[in-house]
Amino acid sequence: MKCTNKALSYVKRVATPFGETIPDSIYLVSSTEDLPKDAVPKNTIIVGEKISAKDVVNLANSLGVNHVVQATPEMLEHEVMIAVNMIQNVDSFMSDPLIQILTTSNDKHEKKQINENKMSWNFRSLEEREGIKSEISGYLESVPGSQHVWKAALAVADELLTNALYHNLPMPVKEPKFEDVRLKDDRFAMLFLSYNDGRLVVGCKDPFGSLKTDKLLRQVWASYRGEKIQSVNMNTFGAGIGCRMVFNHSVGFLAGVKPGASTIVCSVIPLGQTNSVSIENTKNLHIAA
Amino acid sequence: MAGLNIKSTKKDKNLTLELSGTVDELAAFSSVSLDNINHLTINAKRIETINSWGVREWIKWVRTYPADLKVTIVGTPQVIVDQINLVAGFLPPGAVVETFYVPYYCNNCGNASNILFNSERDIVNGKMAESKSAICESCSSPAEWDVIVNSYFKFLTTSKK
Secondary structure, X not given: OOOOHHHHHHHHHHHHHHHHHOOOOEEEEOOHHHOOOOXXXXXXXXXXXXXXXXXXXXXXXXXXXXXXXXOOOOOHXXXXXXXXXXXXXXXXXXXXXXXXXXXXXXXXXHHHHHHHHOEEEEEOEHHHHHHHHHHHHHHHOOOOOOOOOHHHHHHXXXXXXXXXXXXXXXXXXXXXXXXXXXXXXXXXXXXXXXXXXXXXXXXXXXXXXXXXXXXXXXXXXXXXXXXXXXXXXXXXXXXXXXXXXXXXXXXXXXXXXXXOOEEEEEEEEEOOOOHHHHHOOOOEEEEEO | OOOEEEEEEEEOOEEEEEEEEEEOOOOOHHHOOOOOOOEEEEEEXXXXXXXXXXXXXXXXXHOOOOOOOEEXXXXXXXXXXXXXXXXXXXXXXXXEEOEEEEXXXXXXXXXXXXXXXXXXXXXXXXXXXXXXXXXXXXXXXXOEEOOOXXXXXXXXXXXXX
8 A cells, every 4th residue: 555654644643642442444545546446444544645526525435435534734633633533432523513623732722712603503494594694694704714705605504404404304395385394393403603713614413313425425426427417306305416516615524424313514614715726625524424 | 585586578589587696496487488588688697696406496497498599698607607517407508608707816905806708708719818817896906816717617618609
């Protein structure tokens, strides 16, 4: 297995504190040719340099990899930590994803700041969508470096909220009326945002745990085949395009599912970058299901 | 509910639609009658966002267009250009994207805005005409295009000119 010395030294430094409990394997790659060709254990962390978004999705979809981390000097350590934490203690991620995603040190002040920056909205019907989006717009005005990403953040929030509603209706209906789009059992889901110096997280948590991550990855992978997304499924809601739109806006995509109990999907959006810079960002992926 | 506002103006066999707001699953495209229309102009300038459910509605609507309908899209904002580039069938077959916006960012004053391009005038062989440059409307300094130009203009190969 080839690897870059730079990536290896970072991973060794990160993995050391976990001693015996590091994941089954950390697979280091330096180019597309080094990507594994056969299935690897789910808890493998793929660490590579500039793995394309398409390859990230392919690794997750075709080989069942749950964690793909880019070996960028400033974020590698943090992303490997996220992966290790999600593998070792998924409950910790499910109970407080914002802290897991945004905390880069053990500094208590940092955690406090992330919690202070947090805004969340409980929702259970489509009628609440526009009001929440309007409040998110107001919130983003106070987020430093968000002037280039407010449209992306709103688009992600819209997708997460809308998908949570339509995928958890009381009864599957092909074309539900506006007023009938409500979460089953009158339960609430939650949309939440927070940020640190460089990243904004937009996430959604629902109390159903119905997301099938393998299906989601299959759909996103299908959207990468060919130059364009070739078809939009007109008969059922969702055909991967929403996930692809979220993925396009993100430098990090995280999903955690406790079947029958809760689903969390988070998008990490870089702050302070113009659109043209942001498009070139590589992507990290973390799945716990 | 905010949603999409559709304002239509009909003159003889020409129909102009001014779309504004959010294109989502509630977009009432089915209320637009294309009977006895041979040229549809869509002014998309005021479309602010589109979600994946709106993409679905848009494509369903496009698929109802009569085969001989001429379609022109003007004032195409980035959110729509992105969908044209990403999703096959989003742009109606044979449609002309007459004008579209290209975002720019000014490093001098931090202003982010858009400049309207005309596909016929400002694009030469699929590339931006050399005469086209981003000048900040706020401080008049040279600005940078805030897209990856080659991939952003990809849609021009599927749009008639």
